[in-house]
Amino acid sequence: MGNATVRAFVIAGPGRAEVRDAPAPVPGPGEAVVDVERCGVCGTDAEFFSGEMTYLHTGEAVYPMRIGHEWAGVVSAAGSDVDGSWVGRRVTGDTMLGCGRCTRCVGGRQHLCAERHEIGIRRGWPGALATRLPVPVRALHELPVDPPVDAELGALVEPGANAVRAVRAALPAERLLVVGPGTIGLLCALFAAAEGVEVHLLGLTPSSLEFARSLGFPAWTAAELPALPFDAVIDASNAPSLPARAVALVEPGGRVVLIGIAGEPSVVDSRSLVLKDVTAVGVLSGSGGLAGAIERYASGAVDPRPLVAATVGLDEVADVLAGRRRPEWGAAPKIHVDPRR
Known part of the structure; x- marks a missing residue:
């Protein structure tokens, strides 16, 4: 597989999903492309897989869907108008992508924008259960290097x-x-x-x-x-x-x-x-709480690592979303995915 495609987990319909090649994202104006290192799956993702998620019934989401909104990775490309120093930084980002122009967005409430996209959730923005993810730079949060917030912690920032x-x-x-x-x-x-x-x-x-x-x-x-x-x-x-x-x-x-x-x-x-x-x-979304979560993880005041039961590859995501867990994973609630596996 060349650079023109990425591996992505795609839900085709209720209970039907596959890992397939998809066109590689190209950063548009104000955007970056992130090479995804970790992505968490949650109850919202399971509802998309089962067909129960409300957005599927309101038309705010349609199959086929690329899910995944709890993620961390390294910026690999940036749009022509984006500061090139973003490339190489480990980041996570906001799920809620407001229009940037309406009263709610201008007032700092982009997570309530009527026209918002939600990464891997709403209005077709592709999710992070893929090897690469396009993200507006305004939504990015850099993860500290010293003390380090690594990819596992980074994928726990959104929740x-x-x-x-x-x-x-x-x-x-x-x-x-x-x-x-x-x-x-x-x-x-x-x-x-x-x-x-x-x-x-x-x-x-x-x-x-x-x-x-x-x-x-x-x-x-x-x-x-x-x-x-x-x-x-x-x-x-x-x-x-x-x-x-x-x-x-x-x-x-x-x-x-x-x-x-x-x-x-x-x-x-x-x-x-x-x-x-x-x-x-x-409370709708982690918007407004991302920096606080990163700070608490970096300082060691909060250690969420025990919540992660296992890290799997894209090929195992469908089983996870269907509720099929390996006994050796124990009772920890969170499953992470490494899309590179």
């Missing part, structure tokens, strides 16, 4: 940035409950603990709770949860009943942060919000 924003929204708090001990929930716990917060997790399966405990956090089922006052609750689950449960569990005057998305509407009684004087905050 970490979501956690950064969720924790910021939950503070100030002395005691925090995180609902859902998946990747985002565990990252929320790690970032909150780095701020000196006492963190508890609420989960369902014995394996996920045991893994959370292995990271040093108290983790409970609903039946076991102690009657403690929680100043804030972060819902990082995908269960439609749990946002209301979060409101019920938070202390009056506390904060509820909603970062999980259920497959069907979640019902929250607004009277509970009013009568408890609760602040409820929704």
Whole structure:
């Protein structure tokens, strides 16, 4: 295979995917091309594979799709109007690519732009489950060399940035409950603990709770949860009943942060919000939290590496998205992909 093509994981339809050759990206104005070293897969990617993802039903995404939005790599080419010193730098980047012209973009809220592309998710921008990825330079974040943030940590910046924003929204708090001990929930716990917060997790399966405990956090089922006052609750689950449960569990005057998305509407009684004087905050994307995640990883204040169960090649991605995990991977929630394998 020459430089004119890249290997890419492509979803052709629900439950149908293959690794195929695709045209190599050429950097346009304001763009760079990144040689991808690591890419994480998440629940959103699994929903695209199953056909359940909402964007497929609204027309904001269509098959065939190239997914992957949690990534790190090295810049290998830059557009003619881009500073050539970008080439050779290890980077990660924002998933949300706003138009750059509308009121939301100009106001620093490009992740809410109505015309935004989302890498590997929305409006056809190709994802990072490929050997090369085109990215606008304005979306790039350089990863530090000293102390180093390597490709594995770099691919954990995007989910970490979501956690950064969720924790910021939950503070100030002395005691925090995180609902859902998946990747985002565990990252929320790690970032909150780095701020000196006492963190508890609420989960369902014995394996996920045991893994959370292995990271040093108290983790409970609903039946076991102690009657403690929680100043804030972060819902990082995908269960439609749990946002209301979060409101019920938070202390009056506390904060509820909603970062999980259920497959069907979640019902929250607004009277509970009013009568408890609760602040409820929704978090969409890691935009605005990327630099914070990089800083915490570089300083060692947060170490997300234990969350990565394994690193596989592109040929194994379909099995991962279908939920087929090797027993030796254990209970860690995150799978990484090295597209060069």
